[in-house]
Amino acid sequence: MKKKRKLLLGDEAIAQAAIDAGLSGIYAYPGTPSTEIMEYVRISPVAQERNIHREWSTNEKTAMEAALGMSYTGKRAMVAMKHVGLNVAADSFINSAITGINGGLIVVSADDPSMHSSQNEQDSRCYSHFAFVPCFEPASQQEAYDMVSDAFELSEKYHVPVMMRITTRLAHSRAGVDMKAEAEPQKKIKLPDDPLQFVLLPAIARKKYKTLLSSYETVRLDVRISKYNSFRDDRKRDLGIITCGIAYNYLMENINNRSLRYPVLKISAYPFSNDIIREITDRCKEILILEEGYPLIEDKLRGILDNGIKVYGRMDGTIPRVGELNPSIVAKALGMPPTDIREVPGVVKTRPPVFCKGCGHADTFNALIEAIKQYGPGKVFSDIGCYTLGALPPYNAINSCVDMGASVTMAVGAADAGLFPSVAIIGDSTFTHSGMTGLLDAVSKNSPVTIIISDNMTTGMTGGQDSQATGRLQNICTGLGVDPAHIRNIVPLKKNHEENVTVMKEELEYRGVSVIISARECIQTASRRKKNTIKDH
Amino acid sequence: MKNDIILSGVGGQGILSIAAVIGLAAVENNFFLKQSEVHGMSQRGGDVQSHLRISGKPVDSDLIQLGKADLIISVEPMEALRYLPWLSPDGWIITNSSPFINIPDYPPVENIYEEINSINNSIIIDAGYLAKEAGSARTENIVVLGAASPFIDIPYESLESGLRKLFGRKGEDIVQMNLKALKAGRDFAVTKI
Numbered sequence: 001m002k003k004k005r006k007l008l009l010g011d012e013a014i015a016q017a018a019i020d021a022g023l024s025g026i027y028a029y030p031g032t033p034s035t036e037i038m039e040y041v042r043i044s045p046v047a048q049e050r051n052i053h054r055e056w057s058t059n060e061k062t063a064m065e066a067a068l069g070m071s072y073t074g075k076r077a078m079v080a081m082k083h084v085g086l087n088v089a090a091d092s093f094i095n096s097a098i099t100g101i102n103g104g105l106i107v108v109s110a111d112d113p114s115m116h117s118s119q120n121e122q123d124s125r126c127y128s129h130f131a132f133v134p135c136f137e138p139a140s141q142q143e144a145y146d147m148v149s150d151a152f153e154l155s156e157k158y159h160v161p162v163m164m165r166i167t168t169r170l171a172h173s174r175a176g177v178d179m180k181a182e183a184e185p186q187k188k189i190k191l192p193d194d195p196l197q198f199v200l201l202p203a204i205a206r207k208k209y210k211t212l213l214s215s216y217e218t219v220r221l222d223v224r225i226s227k228y229n230s231f232r233d234d235r236k237r238d239l240g241i242i243t244c245g246i247a248y249n250y251l252m253e254n255i256n257n258r259s260l261r262y263p264v265l266k267i268s269a270y271p272f273s274n275d276i277i278r279e280i281t282d283r284c285k286e287i288l289i290l291e292e293g294y295p296l297i298e299d300k301l302r303g304i305l306d307n308g309i310k311v312y313g314r315m316d317g318t319i320p321r322v323g324e325l326n327p328s329i330v331a332k333a334l335g336m337p338p339t340d341i342r343e344v345p346g347v348v349k350t351r352p353p354v355f356c357k358g359c360g361h362a363d364t365f366n367a368l369i370e371a372i373k374q375y376g377p378g379k380v381f382s383d384i385g386c387y388t389l390g391a392l393p394p395y396n397a398i399n400s401c402v403d404m405g406a407s408v409t410m411a412v413g414a415a416d417a418g419l420f421p422s423v424a425i426i427g428d429s430t431f432t433h434s435g436m437t438g439l440l441d442a443v444s445k446n447s448p449v450t451i452i453i454s455d456n457m458t459t460g461m462t463g464g465q466d467s468q469a470t471g472r473l474q475n476i477c478t479g480l481g482v483d484p485a486h487i488r489n490i491v492p493l494k495k496n497h498e499e500n501v502t503v504m505k506e507e508l509e510y511r512g513v514s515v516i517i518s519a520r521e522c523i524q525t526a527s528r529r530k531k532n533t534i535k536d537h
Numbered sequence: 538m539k540n541d542i543i544l545s546g547v548g549g550q551g552i553l554s555i556a557a558v559i560g561l562a563a564v565e566n567n568f569f570l571k572q573s574e575v576h577g578m579s580q581r582g583g584d585v586q587s588h589l590r591i592s593g594k595p596v597d598s599d600l601i602q603l604g605k606a607d608l609i610i611s612v613e614p615m616e617a618l619r620y621l622p623w624l625s626p627d628g629w630i631i632t633n634s635s636p637f638i639n640i641p642d643y644p645p646v647e648n649i650y651e652e653i654n655s656i657n658n659s660i661i662i663d664a665g666y667l668a669k670e671a672g673s674a675r676t677e678n679i680v681v682l683g684a685a686s687p688f689i690d691i692p693y694e695s696l697e698s699g700l701r702k703l704f705g706r707k708g709e710d711i712v713q714m715n716l717k718a719l720k721a722g723r724d725f726a727v728t729k730i
Binding site for chain 2: 007009032033035036116117169170172173174175176246249250252253256326327328331339340341342343344345347348349350351352353354355356386389393461462463
């Protein structure tokens, strides 16, 4: 077949491959570094022509479940999220392995080692093993593209969802990708042969769990897994090197630059057959293992006693225990002589991210800081989004940022303990993602909390995706049972400062649930919209 | 042929447009390319960088090794210095002169120039002035790209056609303005080599 070549981010290569594999729907909640997968499908003319479902979901759990629903009908579906999003989707993810799938289902989880834009650096490979789900971990954009069609086939052959695990550097790095000239047709609706397949009553779940465990063993030998795990022997057998995913690139950078001759085992698909590990451990005296993420294979290779073959990796300090890899870390692990490296001069200062000039969150914080001053510090719980920057100077205005929605529920818990006032400040999209249920908790026991929804009418931090909250916040809060007299609407502008402070002071004093919706459009999306309007005329 | 380039600046200053132009030009010449970008939190006024690697042979690592970059192209002077550990001993720094001051402790800009000038292979260019001359302050990043162009092993015409591809949608006026900006940067740089 004739091929086309295109420069694509790792994220985009996955998206393009899914379209080319006959995808019928993709579901996602934005999160760095996974956002561009959905964004690519959203603007793809082919996706439009084929009417591929490509609307943002409210959170990762609803996305995962909707994708499973599409798979139920026999069509191919993809769900994409950042690594911590998989925590939100974990319930449905793990049970989807037990129900199994009907149409092929790929779960993309984009990890963020070094926490460039995240709260932790958890390794999604742990989840795939935990759920007994096969996992692909591409080393390159091309491999990411190629793996997607194999992942769909594998998913359908073994009736399990398949994970694609990528990390920041692949997600956000661009390279030329050869792609199919034409997309495969979408699957037709064909419901599961067994009408009880998706019914996890205990008696059914027990049977299906056994089936899952046995297929996790047979899948090891499938060619779609084994072809991505390759051993290349060489003559310097004092050291064998195992790489996982993108670590392979950093190794090859060093090997090709210096013509090193170490045997290399490249692992990019799990669960692998243990025989391929023996290929390298039988030949080499010592092993260096390079994993982007947790020392997962390293831990297994060492075992509890760690008295077998000598292993170098993250657990003995050869590689730093935390943070992402890079070619310089790998060079050092290989014992390369250090290169002369210039230092960053003292004149260079750190430049942390800041609110954009004119950002509404800043005005909301300015009002809150003044309104809450009389109660002393330590009363404000916050959440995940641009407004987390309220933690930094000059604001120093928030005391928590834990996970999506936690501001509301932590404020409730602290109020239960007697903290007064107890305040949550949360973004609109984060509120609909996971804040609404916490607000229901607050309402049902009339907690004395003040919830400020800093509504910029978009999902700002990830680049301005649609927010499910837009135009709905008033009704959601009323519907959940908040007293309409204590749902206050303010517009965070400098000229409204005094008025906004007054509203906040009133609601801070109220000994029940109050919600302040502080709404002004994100200035980034507003200026983009303005530009587009001009273009349209 | 091999060019390992660090692009640096502050979120929103347009380093990804520079990367895109070089990328399009590299593809036109059938070079291999990997380009790593920063998305997410830092884009909100923080420091941002992109590793751009072009080669006649397939590129392995998406990231450049410390001490191996041939070129630092920066649209902000302090940001040029942040990536010095990546610069190879005979590498070049091409940077805009105008500081982007959004932190309280931004150092006196003369101290920054002094550090940059202490590196043999460096060019500081007043891209803001040249961009205005070319027709729009918004072409500042393209002026800096023009100044870096003599150090990139891609024909200048390919960079021009990269600009046309990138800005073509926005109309011929925008394209011409950017071509002018590119040339202004290049003309300045060739007098400094």
